Amino acid sequence: MTNVAPETLAAERRALLHYVTAVRRALTELRPGEMRARHLPTAMTEIGMIVETTESAANQIMQAAEEILGQPPETPPEAYRAFVEERCLSMMEACSFQDLTGQRIAKVVEMLLKLENKIGGLSELLGEGVEEEAPEPVRSGDEILLNGPAAPGEGVDQNDIDRLFA
DSSP: OOOOOOOHHHHHHHHHHHHHHHHHHHHHHHOOHIIIIIIIIHHHHHHHHHHHHHHHHHHHHHHHHHHHHHSSSOOOOHHHHHHHHHHHHHHHHHHHHHHHHHHHHHHHHHHHHHOOOOOOOHHHHHHHTTTTOOOOOOOOGGTTTTOOOOTTHHHHOOHHHHHHHH
């Protein structure tokens, strides 16, 4: 047994109790139950609606363009002009999806930023070693290919591919 003064042990115990209390408070502030029950489903719904809205708009634009291109050449000029104007208005209306998707994306981003701040606070409280990078999950089959398009300035561009074949 070590010779530690009772005051030192009491101080250590108080410090440990304070630390555990702070960690519990930080975990409570994360509200994992609320996150799973409300925030994440809301974010998933918003993202699903973004996909639906953009798909619908793209289909509407493509349909209008196909109708314009499919108009017979013998259509009288005035009728053709009215037809094209109507389809162009349809395309412009379809482009209004951008406002709605922008609002939905902003809502999801705000939710993610709040979560990031809460996790950052917990991480700061827990100290060093917590933010070590987790190992990359092992991916196989189609998962390897499912990265989506690269952000501007990231990934391989056409010049890189051209250099491979030069």
